[in-house]
Amino acid sequence: MAILLGDEAPNFQADTTEGPIDFHDYLGDGWGVLFSHPKDYTPVCTTELGRVAALKDEFAKRNCKVIGLSVDPLSDHEGWSKDIEETQGTALNFPLIADPDRKVANQYDMIHPSELATLTVRSVFIVGPDKKVKLMITYPASTGRNFDEILRVIDSLQLTAKHQVATPVDWKDGDDVIIVPALSNDEAKEKFPNGWKELKPYLRVTAQP
Ligand code: BEZ
Numbered sequence: 001m002a003i004l005l006g007d008e009a010p011n012f013q014a015d016t017t018e019g020p021i022d023f024h025d026y027l028g029d030g031w032g033v034l035f036s037h038p039k040d041y042t043p044v045c046t047t048e049l050g051r052v053a054a055l056k057d058e059f060a061k062r063n064c065k066v067i068g069l070s071v072d073p074l075s076d077h078e079g080w081s082k083d084i085e086e087t088q089g090t091a092l093n094f095p096l097i098a099d100p101d102r103k104v105a106n107q108y109d110m111i112h113p114s115e116l117a118t119l120t121v122r123s124v125f126i127v128g129p130d131k132k133v134k135l136m137i138t139y140p141a142s143t144g145r146n147f148d149e150i151l152r153v154i155d156s157l158q159l160t161a162k163h164q165v166a167t168p169v170d171w172k173d174g175d176d177v178i179i180v181p182a183l184s185n186d187e188a189k190e191k192f193p194n195g196w197k198e199l200k201p202y203l204r205v206t207a208q209p
Pocket residue numbers: 038039042043044045046141142
């Protein structure tokens with residue numbers, strides 16, 4: 001069955017570049033990003049993994065662990081990681097799952113056969129501390145992801161999990177937010193004592209709490 005937003009992220013055990021892991025144990029009580037890439041020793045993937053490694057502190061600030069996956073074996077991951085360090089300037093500093101039997105890839109529907117017959121596409125899953133899937137994005141093999149966008153979504157998810165707000169188009173940390181329509185004006189007065197700008201009764205904008 002396909003995974004939908006709000007579902008529990010399926011747990012799995014797998015071999016990784018940092019030893020065997022249990023996915024839920026690895027995440028602990030924090031946030032997580034599970035992402036797949038099509039193949040080791042390929043150009044776009046090399047740049048992506050270097051970028052994720054360089055963003056280590058940004059993910060840590062958000063109490064978020066990252067973990068990558070491809071269907072290549074551990075021996076390839078280990079050899080390729082040297083190329084990532086050499087060409088991207090940052091060594092791998094998060095686990096990469098080796099999934100040669102495609103167990104995790106199939107669990108997470110990361111293989112889209114009409115796009116790539118047997119390899120994973122560029123899937124991203126953000127998992128909350130409750131182990132529920134909060135976001136899924138899928139990119140084709142030819143387009144490297146924008147991991148600043150992944151961080152932006154984590155910021156939004158963490159904010160909206162805490163306050164009764166939603167984040168508007170192109171929002172980034174520090175920008176104004178939207179008071180959720182489910183909150184009445186009387187309730188909003190208590191939660192947002194500094195007030196809001198009402199552009200429409202359903203569109204109330206306030207400073208980021
Ligand atoms: C790449 O990472 O460059 C790539 C991988 C698989 C197919 C196409 C591109």
